[in-house]
Amino acid sequence: MDEFQFIQSVTPKFYRQPNVMKGIGDDAAIIRNQHEDTILTVDTMVDMIHFSLKTTKPYHVGYRALAANISDIAAMGGKPTSFLVSIVIPDDWQDQQLNEIYQGMKDLAKNFQMDLIGGDTVSGKQLTLTITVIGSVPQGRARYRSQAKQGDIVFVTGTLGDSACGLHILLHGNENEHDNYEYFIKRHQMPMPRVDFVQACQGITRMALNDISDGIANEANEIALASNQLIELDYNKIPCQSDLYHFSEADRSKWILSGGEDFELIGTIPANEWDILRKVAKETNTKISQIGVVKNNPEKNGSVWIYQHDRYAKLNKSGYTHLSR
Numbered sequence: 001m002d003e004f005q006f007i008q009s010v011t012p013k014f015y016r017q018p019n020v021m022k023g024i025g026d027d028a029a030i031i032r033n034q035h036e037d038t039i040l041t042v043d044t045m046v047d048m049i050h051f052s053l054k055t056t057k058p059y060h061v062g063y064r065a066l067a068a069n070i071s072d073i074a075a076m077g078g079k080p081t082s083f084l085v086s087i088v089i090p091d092d093w094q095d096q097q098l099n100e101i102y103q104g105m106k107d108l109a110k111n112f113q114m115d116l117i118g119g120d121t122v123s124g125k126q127l128t129l130t131i132t133v134i135g136s137v138p139q140g141r142a143r144y145r146s147q148a149k150q151g152d153i154v155f156v157t158g159t160l161g162d163s164a165c166g167l168h169i170l171l172h173g174n175e176n177e178h179d180n181y182e183y184f185i186k187r188h189q190m191p192m193p194r195v196d197f198v199q200a201c202q203g204i205t206r207m208a209l210n211d212i213s214d215g216i217a218n219e220a221n222e223i224a225l226a227s228n229q230l231i232e233l234d235y236n237k238i239p240c241q242s243d244l245y246h247f248s249e250a251d252r253s254k255w256i257l258s259g260g261e262d263f264e265l266i267g268t269i270p271a272n273e274w275d276i277l278r279k280v281a282k283e284t285n286t287k288i289s290q291i292g293v294v295k296n297n298p299e300k301n302g303s304v305w306i307y308q309h310d311r312y313a314k315l316n317k318s319g320y321t322h323l324s325r
């Protein structure tokens with residue numbers, strides 16, 4: 001049973017509370033309140049799985065863990081408001097290091113006007129940080145993975161593969177001696193969730209969204225599956241930093257399609273709103289690129305196909321999957 005099969009096996013058949021607008025199956029849950037919808041998400045980061053002290057200082061451990069959770073709020077079209085932190089602390093972690101973890105979270109929280117409102121503290125074998133983020137979105141305006149429709153444009157924010165490249169440099173050293181490697185390291189250690197862009201998108205009538213934590217191959221498939229549409233991507237249109245060309249084509253392609261942890265957004269919007277989206281992107285200083293289209297094809301619905309190196313092939317989920325056994 002892998003991660004996805006496990007989640008499926010624990011998903012309830014129905015929800016008892018009528019105000020559950022979205023339960024399991026998206027980046028976050030949506031609960032209806034009188035005046036707005038509340039967004040709830042939780043993600044865990046574990047030492048030696050999501051970071052090591054070789055790749056991330058304690059400050060970055062805190063910063064990244066909160067950023068990953070805020071990114072899920074952005075992927076629902078919302079803004080983050082508060083968070084709770086559960087921490088498992090091994091004996092060999094010093095007070096100063098723990099302070100730094102919290103400083104990383106504090107600095108990012110300040111950026112979004114978020115409050116730390118609770119948590120839990122226990123001792124254990126591996127440093128583990130579990131963060132719950134609460135956010136809000138105007139009623140009925142959450143962006144779901146299931147909202148893609150035939151004819152939509154598929155877009156992505158920013159550039160992909162940066163974080164995986166940064167991780168590679170941190171783990172194996174900088175084999176290329178080019179001058180921009182600090183950029184990749186920063187993208188790995190201090191990703192910036194796309195909250196401002198998403199907030200500015202409120203005028204877009206319909207948008208399917210997913211944030212890129214595991215790699216676009218995974219995330220595009222999640223939209224295709226939830227929307228029961230065919231997503232066609234053009235590999236040459238997926239944006240990456242020019243310095244990524246200093247690495248082998250095999251590495252570059254792997255990092256772009258399944259590296260993950262860029263915390264960019266992949267989305268789909270009606271084609272006639274593309275110009276509005278471009279305007280929003282310009283206003284918020286966000287790079288956006290059209291990378292594909294949504295089609296309806298009963299034989300291929302629920303899957304992603306990609307044009308790459310003169311081939312048209314199925315793009316399977318290939319990103320980071322926990323519990324592969």
Ligand SMILES: Nc1ncnc2c1ncn2[C@@H]1O[C@H](COP(=O)(O)OP(=O)(O)OP(=O)(O)O)[C@@H](O)[C@H]1O
Pocket residue numbers: 007010023024025026027028029042043068072213214
């Ligand atoms: N152990 C679990 N029990 C109940 N629901 C779960 C569990 N693990 C994941 N989920 C739910 O499954 C869905 C997909 O979770 P997943 O963690 O893959 O999404 P994500 O947070 O966007 O991705 P990532 O964790 O890679 O950032 C979400 O709705 C999540 O709340």
Ligand SMILES: Cc1ncc(C[n+]2csc(CCOP(=O)(O)O)c2C)c(N)n1
Pocket residue numbers: 043044048049050051052055068167213214259260261320
């Ligand atoms: C030291 C170290 N080794 C490997 C990786 C790569 N990595 C770990 S988890 C993950 C996917 C997102 O996780 P989740 O699905 O839990 O959000 C990725 C790409 C890393 N960040 N640090």
Ligand SMILES: [Mg+2]
Pocket residue numbers: 026027071072075210211212213
């Ligand atoms: Mg997500």
Ligand SMILES: [Mg+2]
Pocket residue numbers: 042043
């Ligand atoms: Mg998750």
Ligand SMILES: [Mg+2]
Pocket residue numbers: 213214320
């Ligand atoms: Mg994941």
